[in-house]
Amino acid sequence: MTDAALPQSRRAPMREVTAWDRLKTNRNWLGFWFMVPAAAFLILFLAYPLGLGIWLSFTDTRIGRPGVFVGIENYEWVLGDSKFLDSVFNTLFYTTIASIAKFAIGLYLAILLNHHLPFKAMIRAIVLIPFIVPTVLSAIAFWWIFDPTFSIISWTLKEMGWRTTNINFLGDAWNARWSVIFANVWRGVPFIAITLLAGLQTVPPSLYEAATLDGATRWQMFRYITYPLLTPIIAVVMTFSVLFTFTDFQLIKVLTNGGPAGATELMATMSYNTAILGGKIGEGAAISTAMIPFLLGAIMISWFGLQRRKWQQGED
Amino acid sequence: MASVTIRDVRKAFGNVQIIHGVNIDIADGEFVVLVGPSGCGKSTLLRMLAGLENISAGEILIGDRVVNHVPPKERDIAMVFQNYALYPHMTVADNMAFSMSLRNAPKAEIKERVDKAAKILGLEKLLERYPKQLSGGQRQRVAMGRAIVRDPQVFLFDEPLSNLDAKLRVQMRTEIKELHQRLRTTTVYVTHDQIEAMTMADKIVVMHDGIVEQMGAPLELYDRPENLFVAGFIGSPAMNFIRGKLGSGGFMADGGFHLPVGAAPAGSDGKPVVYGLRPEHIRIDSAGVPAEVVVLEPTGSETQVVLRAGGQDIIAVFRERLTAKPGEMIPIAPSLPIAHLFDAETGKRLVA
Numbered sequence: 001m002t003d004a005a006l007p008q009s010r011r012a013p014m015r016e017v018t019a020w021d022r023l024k025t026n027r028n029w030l031g032f033w034f035m036v037p038a039a040a041f042l043i044l045f046l047a048y049p050l051g052l053g054i055w056l057s058f059t060d061t062r063i064g065r066p067g068v069f070v071g072i073e074n075y076e077w078v079l080g081d082s083k084f085l086d087s088v089f090n091t092l093f094y095t096t097i098a099s100i101a102k103f104a105i106g107l108y109l110a111i112l113l114n115h116h117l118p119f120k121a122m123i124r125a126i127v128l129i130p131f132i133v134p135t136v137l138s139a140i141a142f143w144w145i146f147d148p149t150f151s152i153i154s155w156t157l158k159e160m161g162w163r164t165t166n167i168n169f170l171g172d173a174w175n176a177r178w179s180v181i182f183a184n185v186w187r188g189v190p191f192i193a194i195t196l197l198a199g200l201q202t203v204p205p206s207l208y209e210a211a212t213l214d215g216a217t218r219w220q221m222f223r224y225i226t227y228p229l230l231t232p233i234i235a236v237v238m239t240f241s242v243l244f245t246f247t248d249f250q251l252i253k254v255l256t257n258g259g260p261a262g263a264t265e266l267m268a269t270m271s272y273n274t275a276i277l278g279g280k281i282g283e284g285a286a287i288s289t290a291m292i293p294f295l296l297g298a299i300m301i302s303w304f305g306l307q308r309r310k311w312q313q314g315e316d
Numbered sequence: 317m318a319s320v321t322i323r324d325v326r327k328a329f330g331n332v333q334i335i336h337g338v339n340i341d342i343a344d345g346e347f348v349v350l351v352g353p354s355g356c357g358k359s360t361l362l363r364m365l366a367g368l369e370n371i372s373a374g375e376i377l378i379g380d381r382v383v384n385h386v387p388p389k390e391r392d393i394a395m396v397f398q399n400y401a402l403y404p405h406m407t408v409a410d411n412m413a414f415s416m417s418l419r420n421a422p423k424a425e426i427k428e429r430v431d432k433a434a435k436i437l438g439l440e441k442l443l444e445r446y447p448k449q450l451s452g453g454q455r456q457r458v459a460m461g462r463a464i465v466r467d468p469q470v471f472l473f474d475e476p477l478s479n480l481d482a483k484l485r486v487q488m489r490t491e492i493k494e495l496h497q498r499l500r501t502t503t504v505y506v507t508h509d510q511i512e513a514m515t516m517a518d519k520i521v522v523m524h525d526g527i528v529e530q531m532g533a534p535l536e537l538y539d540r541p542e543n544l545f546v547a548g549f550i551g552s553p554a555m556n557f558i559r560g561k562l563g564s565g566g567f568m569a570d571g572g573f574h575l576p577v578g579a580a581p582a583g584s585d586g587k588p589v590v591y592g593l594r595p596e597h598i599r600i601d602s603a604g605v606p607a608e609v610v611v612l613e614p615t616g617s618e619t620q621v622v623l624r625a626g627g628q629d630i631i632a633v634f635r636e637r638l639t640a641k642p643g644e645m646i647p648i649a650p651s652l653p654i655a656h657l658f659d660a661e662t663g664k665r666l667v668a
Contacts, residue, residue, distance in 0.1 A: 204399065204401065206397050206398075206399055206401035207401050207403060209368050209395075209397070209401065210395070210397060210401040210403075210462075211403075211414075212367075212368065212388050212389070213366060213367075213368075213388050213389065213393070213394065213395050213415075214389070214414050214415035214418060214462075214466075215388075215389030215415055215418050215419060216389075216414075216418055220418060224403075224414070224418075225403065228405040229404065229405060
């Protein structure tokens with residue numbers, strides 16, 4: 001030991017360690033700087049608009065006129081507006097039905113794709129198509145599919161002799177609601193199917209073999225093995241799905257623009273129509289802000305749903 | 317409990333045949349180990365027995381019932397998987413109870429059977445835990461518990477110890493053997509580890525490339541290997557194979573030294589043979605063949621030595637401690653009166 005230490009002492013004396021030297025090698029300091037770009041991005045494009053939106057909902061801002069603080073006046077106005085209450089109903093209906101349908105179809109597709117099918121890779125690619133096409137494009141396609149005169153569905157049904165008249169897809173309140181839900185489901189299924197497929201593939205095949213030996217039927221295997229093992233992924237994917245559906249804007253804007261007579265007006269489109277087209281920024285912001293409790297609720301449900309999975313954690 | 321009969325069983329995946337007609341008779345209550353290198357078809361054979369793979373040709377009988385087309389759950393077997401295959405979202409108790417609750421067995425009966433299995437395996441305190449919260453050995457025990465609860469005719473084990481560390485493996489080996497001695501359930505156990513096979517089996521089946529090379533009691537396989545494959549596979553360190561010819565003076569190695577043969581097989585003069593010499597059957601004998609010490613590997617209880625004689629490496633194991641150093645010459649001789657001799661062409665054992 002002493003031998004090794006000797007030559008070192010003959011070298012030039014070491015420089016004093018400055019505060020800067022310490023800072024340079026400090027991992028937390030370095031970590032802080034790595035974090036800054038992402039944080040700046042989030043603050044600038046997420047936190048700031050969110051804060052601004054909430055602030056605007058408490059003002060009487062109009063386009064071209066900065067407003068003043070008016071307390072909860074906008075909310076009082078909005079809650080007294082039957083159109084707003086309709087949009088809440090429409091949004092909840094749209095989200096609930098579309099999410100359930102997307103989940104059911106997505107899960108079914110995922111299970112189907114998890115089996116050995118001929119042309120499996122190709123089918124998986126095809127399933128993804130609705131997800132890849134830009135929303136506006138697919139909305140325009142659906143617009144044609146649901147066209148009052150040129151609808152391919154009406155045409156097919158007439159050719160087959162099942163109907164004599166065209167279906168008024170987007171002109172009737174309930175027809176329009178189901179039509180936009182259909183379009184949303186078509187668009188949302190691939191995301192859920194592919195994510196759940198990824199989840200299914202993490203289930204070790206030996207569990208199914210063990211269950212086979214334990215005497216489980218196919219349904220029992222799904223009920224007692226697949227489904228419980230998939231719940232964490234289902235919770236995440238359905239949270240996202242609900243959030244995306246609840247805040248859906250593009251499909252509705254292009255397909256019906258909220259019509260007919262507000263039958264498909266969602267909170268998101270109503271907020272836009274009020275704030276940007278109607279110029280009433282304060283009221284529009286209040287409608288947007290009113291979505292937050294619903295979204296938080298959805299997040300909380302999945303959060304607490306995830307918390308209870310004790311078997312995933314390793315500790316006692 | 318039941319016997320198991322495997323009659324001329326074959327398995328092909330597409331055009332590739334991987335099991336070429338296997339015949340095995342397993343008596344009621346017997347502990348049979350299928351052993352062989354990876355890819356020899358032992359696991360496939362076990363999975364065919366379990367019903368997880370279908371049988372391309374031949375018959376498998378459990379008891380006196382042909383089970384070729386009987387679904388797995390009706391074969392009355394229980395299997396322990398290499399990765400345990402415990403249901404991660406169920407507690408230990410639920411894992412063990414799963415097969416019974418699927419059959420809608422009464423709660424009281426389930427509890428009784430689970431408690432009994434837990435007691436046998438010392439799992440009473442772990443019943444409410446999840447598999448993630450258990451150590452490897454405990455998971456292994458739960459997997460066995462799941463099998464015991466079913467009270468099957470036959471236990472199947474598919475390399476159950478290969479995910480455990482060396483020390484635990486030895487301990488679990490003893491536990492499984494003890495369990496079998498207690499329950500006396502017919503057991504088929506697959507492993508690639510010949511020590512596991514030797515220590516646990518009533519009967520070992522050595523498989524290689526989809527055929528049975530030899531079948532018999534562990535010591536029978538050790539003492540009288542039928543061919544070069546079994547000779548090299550059973551025993552550790554592996555048997556030394558010395559190539560040479562038989563002559564009137566015994567065995568003449570290609571490296572130029574003589575070894576005694578005992579009784580030479582008739583009519584084998586000048587025949588090319590392989591002389592099998594187990595490392596533990598080599599002793600130091602001043603009249604023996606001089607061999608150079610290459611490497612010494614003391615393990616404490618014994619010393620393993622790599623020797624070189626006539627240009628060939630020979631591994632020897634001595635119980636006594638050696639003072640020899642690498643580079644020195646020591647004279648060695650076989651310590652058994654009867655040599656293992658194999659036909660150099662067919663690899664078959666030559667009998668005197």
